[in-house]
Amino acid sequence: MEKTDITIIGAGVIGLAIAAEISRPDLNVFILEKNHAHGGGISSRNSEVIHGGIYYPAGSMKASLCAVGNKILYGLAAKHKIPHRRTGKLIVAVTRNEIEELEHLYSNGRENGIAGLSMISKKQTAGLEPNIQALAALHSPDTGIISVHDLMNYFLTEALRRKAQIVYNTEVAGIEKDSGRWRIFTQNKKGEAFEFSSACVVNAAGLESDTIADMIGNNYQLHYCKGDYCSISGVREGIVQRLIYPVPEKKNIGLGVHLTMDLNGRLKLGPDTTYIDRKEDYHVAAGKAEIFFQSARKFLPFLKRENIQPDMSGIRPKLQGPDDDFRDFVIKEDASGFINLVGIESPGMTASPAIARFVKDKYLG
Numbered sequence: 001m002e003k004t005d006i007t008i009i010g011a012g013v014i015g016l017a018i019a020a021e022i023s024r025p026d027l028n029v030f031i032l033e034k035n036h037a038h039g040g041g042i043s044s045r046n047s048e049v050i051h052g053g054i055y056y057p058a059g060s061m062k063a064s065l066c067a068v069g070n071k072i073l074y075g076l077a078a079k080h081k082i083p084h085r086r087t088g089k090l091i092v093a094v095t096r097n098e099i100e101e102l103e104h105l106y107s108n109g110r111e112n113g114i115a116g117l118s119m120i121s122k123k124q125t126a127g128l129e130p131n132i133q134a135l136a137a138l139h140s141p142d143t144g145i146i147s148v149h150d151l152m153n154y155f156l157t158e159a160l161r162r163k164a165q166i167v168y169n170t171e172v173a174g175i176e177k178d179s180g181r182w183r184i185f186t187q188n189k190k191g192e193a194f195e196f197s198s199a200c201v202v203n204a205a206g207l208e209s210d211t212i213a214d215m216i217g218n219n220y221q222l223h224y225c226k227g228d229y230c231s232i233s234g235v236r237e238g239i240v241q242r243l244i245y246p247v248p249e250k251k252n253i254g255l256g257v258h259l260t261m262d263l264n265g266r267l268k269l270g271p272d273t274t275y276i277d278r279k280e281d282y283h284v285a286a287g288k289a290e291i292f293f294q295s296a297r298k299f300l301p302f303l304k305r306e307n308i309q310p311d312m313s314g315i316r317p318k319l320q321g322p323d324d325d326f327r328d329f330v331i332k333e334d335a336s337g338f339i340n341l342v343g344i345e346s347p348g349m350t351a352s353p354a355i356a357r358f359v360k361d362k363y364l365g
């Protein structure tokens with residue numbers, strides 16, 4: 001039977017970041033991906049925002065890995081010419097009560113060590129963004145956007161340069177412990193089976209990370225939480241310069257329907273949050289355009305209903321169920337040589353290089 005040192009299951013931004021971090025010529029690292037290409041899962045259906053780390057509870061992995069990941073990402077992007085832009089972001093209050101919420105976010109962000117945050121007045125907000133409506137805002141200068149595909153390409157190229165190997169169209173169908181190693185059973189698209197053994201396994205299977213964990217008896221339950229987007233057309237180019245967010249939803253389920261932009265300046269609204277059955281259904285209902293219009297017009301008064309069209313969607317792999325409180329990332333060696341990464345929802349892309357360093361230093365160094 002073929003043998004390898006480390007097997008990474010899943011070629012999304014997390015698996016690829018880990019592969020780039022741990023690979024070296026004297027180590028056999030295999031990345032297994034069930035799809036025909038890398039990055040076709042959660043990682044290609046997100047907002048591409050480099051988050052600052054304001055929202056997450058102090059001391060959580062989400063807070064610390066996001067803050068570290070933010071710094072590493074800007075450094076990597078500048079050094080390796082990965083398209084990105086430090087746009088900055090405003091979280092805006094449109095009612096008096098929301099100003100109080102902003103104050104809480106501000107102190108949470110400061111506790112999380114986020115540099116450069118400031119509370120700004122109505123006048124200062126209008127100075128930065130004359131076309132939005134707000135009574136006050138929290139300004140995060142180190143929030144930005146990045147091309148997640150270029151980021152993943154960078155991680156993959158780096159991993160391959162360091163002699164990792166990637167195998168596509170290969171789904172992990174079972175895993176067993178065998179004489180201190182992990183025996184991995186795979187199946188390709190034609191239904192052909194193959195098995196090999198690995199000293200270590202890194203489970204970075206995104207929406208299926210709980211299924212993989214279950215193969216060795218670890219019990220996690222992911223809830224699928226869909227986020228729909230609407231595109232915006234017919235508004236003047238450059239009408240806003242920064243990402244504009246409302247005060248977030250309760251319980252940290254989502255950040256509230258907000259305005260983001262891609263690197264070409266195209267504006268979009270979303271994502272919202274809807275818990276769905278366990279199925280990868282990416283359809284966006286036509287009615288979302290009206291709902292998004294009603295919620296965004298409070299702080300984006302220039303929007304007209306006809307500017308907004310249903311667009312793409314993504315699915316979050318949430319450990320937090322609809323009635324639960326905050327749940328953190330799980331990044332844990334649950335059995336000797338078996339590392340689970342479960343519940344890697346937002347800010348997973350931002351945190352990816354920090355997660356990779358954490359996994360290497362703690363478990364694979």
Ligand SMILES: Cc1cc2nc3c(=O)[nH]c(=O)nc-3n(C[C@H](O)[C@H](O)[C@H](O)COP(=O)(O)OP(=O)(O)OC[C@H]3O[C@@H](n4cnc5c(N)ncnc54)[C@H](O)[C@@H]3O)c2cc1C
Pocket residue numbers: 009010011012013014015032033034035038039040041042043044045046047048049050051170171172173204205206207208209212226227228271313314315316317344345346347348349350351
């Ligand atoms: C709507 C939305 C918006 C978001 N916005 C942001 C944002 O702006 N900023 C940010 O930092 N984060 C954001 N995130 C979070 C971020 O996108 C994720 O944390 C990150 O992409 C997760 O990457 P991953 O590698 O874990 O998962 P994936 O990209 O899904 O990769 C997992 C891979 O595993 C493969 N796989 C699954 N099962 C198997 C198997 N049995 N065998 C082999 N391969 C398998 C899949 O095919 C997939 O390619 C957002 C997420 C969503 C859903």
